[in-house]
Amino acid sequence: MPEQLRYDGRVVVVTGAGAGLGRAYALLFASRGASVVVNDLGSNRHGDGSSTASADAVVQEIRQSGGKAIANYDSVLDGAKIIKTAIETFGRIDVVVNNAGILRDVSFMKMTEAQWDTIHNVHLKGSMKTTQAAWPYFIKQKYGRIILTSSNSGLYGNFGQTNYSSAKLGLVGLANTLAIEGAKKNIYTNVIVPTAGSRLTEDLLPPDFHDQLKPELIAPVVFWLCHENCIENGSIIETALGWAGKCHLVRSSGCVLRQNLSASVTPENVQENWSKVIDMTSAKRFDSIQDVTGEFFGLIENLKNETSSNKTDHVLRSNYNYRDVILYALGVGATVQEPSNIRYLYENADGFAVLPTFYISYAPMGCMSSSILQDALPNTQIDPTRILHGEQYLEVCKQLPTEATVETRFKIQDILDKGKGAVVIIQHDTYNVANEEKLSTGQISIYIIGAGGFQGKRTSTHATSTVDPPGRKPDVTVIQQTNVDQAALYRLNGDYNPLHMDANVAAMAGFKRPILHGLCSLGFSTRHVLQTYAAGDPYLFKAIKVRFAKPVLPGQTLRTDMWRNGNRIHFQTSLVETNIPVITGAYIDLLDVKTEIPRANPCSGKENVQSDAIFTTIGEQVKLNPDQAKKVNAVFLYNITVGGKPVSEWTLDLKNAEVHKGKPKSGKADATLTVEDTDMIEIALGKLNPQLAFMRGKLKITGNIMLTQKLKTLMETNKAKL
Ligand SMILES: *[C@@H]1O[C@H](CO)[C@@H](O)[C@H](O)[C@H]1NC(C)=O
Ligand SMILES: *[C@@H]1O[C@H](CO)[C@@H](O)[C@H](O)[C@H]1NC(C)=O
Ligand SMILES: *[C@@H]1O[C@H](CO)[C@@H](O)[C@H](O)[C@H]1NC(C)=O
Ligand SMILES: *[C@@H]1O[C@H](CO)[C@@H](O)[C@H](O)[C@H]1NC(C)=O
Ligand SMILES: *[C@@H]1O[C@H](CO)[C@@H](O)[C@H](O)[C@H]1NC(C)=O
Ligand SMILES: *[C@@H]1O[C@H](CO)[C@@H](O)[C@H](O)[C@H]1NC(C)=O
Ligand SMILES: CC(=O)N[C@H]1CO[C@H](CO)[C@@H](O)[C@@H]1O
Numbered sequence: 001m002p003e004q005l006r007y008d009g010r011v012v013v014v015t016g017a018g019a020g021l022g023r024a025y026a027l028l029f030a031s032r033g034a035s036v037v038v039n040d041l042g043s044n045r046h047g048d049g050s051s052t053a054s055a056d057a058v059v060q061e062i063r064q065s066g067g068k069a070i071a072n073y074d075s076v077l078d079g080a081k082i083i084k085t086a087i088e089t090f091g092r093i094d095v096v097v098n099n100a101g102i103l104r105d106v107s108f109m110k111m112t113e114a115q116w117d118t119i120h121n122v123h124l125k126g127s128m129k130t131t132q133a134a135w136p137y138f139i140k141q142k143y144g145r146i147i148l149t150s151s152n153s154g155l156y157g158n159f160g161q162t163n164y165s166s167a168k169l170g171l172v173g174l175a176n177t178l179a180i181e182g183a184k185k186n187i188y189t190n191v192i193v194p195t196a197g198s199r200l201t202e203d204l205l206p207p208d209f210h211d212q213l214k215p216e217l218i219a220p221v222v223f224w225l226c227h228e229n230c231i232e233n234g235s236i237i238e239t240a241l242g243w244a245g246k247c248h249l250v251r252s253s254g255c256v257l258r259q260n261l262s263a264s265v266t267p268e269n270v271q272e273n274w275s276k277v278i279d280m281t282s283a284k285r286f287d288s289i290q291d292v293t294g295e296f297f298g299l300i301e302n303l304k305n306e307t308s309s310n311k312t313d314h315v316l317r318s319n320y321n322y323r324d325v326i327l328y329a330l331g332v333g334a335t336v337q338e339p340s341n342i343r344y345l346y347e348n349a350d351g352f353a354v355l356p357t358f359y360i361s362y363a364p365m366g367c368m369s370s371s372i373l374q375d376a377l378p379n380t381q382i383d384p385t386r387i388l389h390g391e392q393y394l395e396v397c398k399q400l401p402t403e404a405t406v407e408t409r410f411k412i413q414d415i416l417d418k419g420k421g422a423v424v425i426i427q428h429d430t431y432n433v434a435n436e437e438k439l440s441t442g443q444i445s446i447y448i449i450g451a452g453g454f455q456g457k458r459t460s461t462h463a464t465s466t467v468d469p470p471g472r473k474p475d476v477t478v479i480q481q482t483n484v485d486q487a488a489l490y491r492l493n494g495d496y497n498p499l500h501m502d503a504n505v506a507a508m509a510g511f512k513r514p515i516l517h518g519l520c521s522l523g524f525s526t527r528h529v530l531q532t533y534a535a536g537d538p539y540l541f542k543a544i545k546v547r548f549a550k551p552v553l554p555g556q557t558l559r560t561d562m563w564r565n566g567n568r569i570h571f572q573t574s575l576v577e578t579n580i581p582v583i584t585g586a587y588i589d590l591l592d593v594k595t596e597i598p599r600a601n602p603c604s605g606k607e608n609v610q611s612d613a614i615f616t617t618i619g620e621q622v623k624l625n626p627d628q629a630k631k632v633n634a635v636f637l638y639n640i641t642v643g644g645k646p647v648s649e650w651t652l653d654l655k656n657a658e659v660h661k662g663k664p665k666s667g668k669a670d671a672t673l674t675v676e677d678t679d680m681i682e683i684a685l686g687k688l689n690p691q692l693a694f695m696r697g698k699l700k701i702t703g704n705i706m707l708t709q710k711l712k713t714l715m716e717t718n719k720a721k722l
Helices: 020-031 053-064 076-090 113-141 152-156 162-183 207-212 219-225 267-277 289-305 322-331 339-345 358-369 372-376 486-493 503-508 518-533 612-624 626-632 677-684 690-695 705-719
Strands: 011-014 035-039 068-072 095-098 144-149 187-194 236-240 243-247 314-320 387-396 404-418 421-432 437-448 476-481 541-548 557-565 568-575 581-590 635-642 645-653 658-661 671-676 699-703
Touching: 011 020, 011 076, 020 035, 020 053, 020 068, 020 095, 020 219, 035 053, 035 076, 053 068, 068 076, 076 113, 095 113, 113 144, 113 162, 113 187, 144 162, 144 219, 152 162, 152 187, 152 236, 162 187, 187 219, 219 236, 314 322, 314 358, 322 339, 322 358, 322 486, 322 518, 339 518, 358 372, 358 387, 358 404, 358 421, 358 437, 358 518, 372 404, 372 421, 387 518, 404 437, 476 518, 476 612, 486 518, 518 541, 518 557, 518 568, 518 581, 612 626, 612 645, 612 658, 612 677, 626 705, 635 677, 635 705, 671 677, 671 705, 677 690, 690 699, 690 705, 699 705
Parallel strands: 011 035, 011 095, 035 068, 095 144, 144 187, 187 236, 635 671
Antiparallel strands: 236 243, 314 404, 387 437, 387 541, 404 421, 421 437, 476 557, 541 581, 557 568, 568 581, 635 645, 645 658, 671 699
């Protein structure tokens, strides 16, 4: 339990404290040690009449419970007198709760100027007068807490309350500036928006609802906002029914209405762009007027440079946290069975991290949710069943935060005419909203069926190219089956295109059944590459490029074939069932390759055994020092077993300084070494002496045993690299 919040030694003024909310505030403050000035003019709620009775009753109630209170009967327009009562009686002032108000409804047509003035005087001017009287004391003592009372009528409007709602929103403006002026002096001003029961609501609401609109459920919120431990400042807090929430003004990202600084804006420009002006999907809040002007400076800069202004019109704002990070990992087949995946699946795991391809999912989302494709091809009807994800590039610029608000900005780079179809190339950059840091940059190529033939260019200088893998057999292969529900799971990352879920839509697009998202297969292969060549370290990932060649059906098995070429890992993803390549021309660039022994990998196919990585490394060393290898001048076949069953074969062809998976390409091996996968690792790491292994029967050798002696030196030099 936290310590009880107290107000001992503090002096609190509550205006309009004779009844309702004000009374509840006064009683609560006093019960926690505050000395309270109970102000009430004693008029009824329409502001008529005056009597000392209500303030006196509250003071008496406080005193009877052992609290300290004094009554004050002045109008809030004489705020100085109220504060004077506090100073003269208790010697100081710490908190002003501006609560006094009156309500008189009449429609705008019938309202008189005097009625307007009365309302504005009591609510807005009265709050100002009372607060201003306390302000010099606050400045001097470098401490103060102010509450201004607004209303839902002010924030949202209410029929028949023009004078009231304008005064109530005026209080928000007053608080905004007081918060700034007082901040450095530890004077915090906040607005409370209470919904409490009154005789007015009594007749309108069901009794059990009305009963819950108790002032006692609101008072603790005001109490906390005024406490010395609370540093809330300049906030609007709505509260009712034992609930409270903060309220903001937000603004859409808007739309630039002209092309450049010398262009003018016509009313038709405004009309044409109106839907973008009012599109709130990426609305945001500005913390200060400086942030708003800052954005205007940016706009001027943009217009200076731009020949056309649609550069950053398309923006997708998202915020994510560990749940989204984990959902993405699950969507692309991460599993607790693969130890290097745990860090993507468990927020408390050591090194909990975002899979580096996470922001890729924003690319199709942004293209589908904004009108960017329509802007690119204004004369084409954009139909989701005629859109294919052609290629994708993504580069990571910073370690990705596991929780952030990010903004992805989309920009059309090129539109290509491919005859039957058109290709739209769109750049998408994702920024961390908190510090404007660029986190990643990407490029999505979208193929639009039937949109070609406009005599456009066929190739683009902007496009990042795919690269075909080397001609040799893959160095390493990882196999993993997708789940029949893979698309159903993956779509929760935000790509809700029905093509992946709805059999009718899939049929319209010409598929037997809903197909898996290309980006889902991409995620599978990315994990396979990372676990093979980066020891599962996501921070070694730099960039990925792929072409989506053919669709995958959920439930099919993906085989990622990999070829290492320095820090570039070429890969091709194929369907095991049909041997059809689905991702081609693909590569992942790593910052560094780590082929340290990958841990047991139960979700990979039998072709991928732990010692594969060792042979890959030996192969690289042999390539680097071919002369040393050739000195051995022999061909060895390694027969790797798991539980006594052969799982893979590797040939060390040292005559030709070449290491590859499988049997010798020609002729027979000089010696065949049969060894368990785990023992091979022990031997390679120097933890198991090969002679000892041989004598214990862990290493079986057929053929020329003497030649294997020469292998020792080769292994010795490699040990350091493993
Ligand atoms: C304005 O205030 C007067 C009281 O001064 C009240 O009678 C009337 O209902 C209010 N009108 C509106 C439109 O809020
Ligand atoms: C008080 O509010 C102002 C305006 O919103 C802000 O500039 C200032 O940082 C706030 N101070 C604190 C301590 O929150
Ligand atoms: C505009 O041009 C200036 C100078 O050429 C450059 O520094 C600035 O980054 C450009 N701004 C944008 C938004 O492209
Ligand atoms: C500015 O935009 C107008 C059209 O709005 C265009 O005619 C003009 O060429 C542009 N000027 C420059 C310098 O790009
Ligand atoms: C802006 O949009 C037009 C089509 O509306 C397109 O032709 C042009 O290339 C775009 N310019 C940029 C910089 O994105
Ligand atoms: C590989 O090892 C298995 C199990 O010991 C054995 O049956 C098989 O013949 C061996 N293969 C070769 C080429 O020696
Ligand atoms: C983003 C957008 O739709 N901008 C349009 C705003 O209006 C001008 C002039 O009518 C167009 O040229 C822009 O394309």
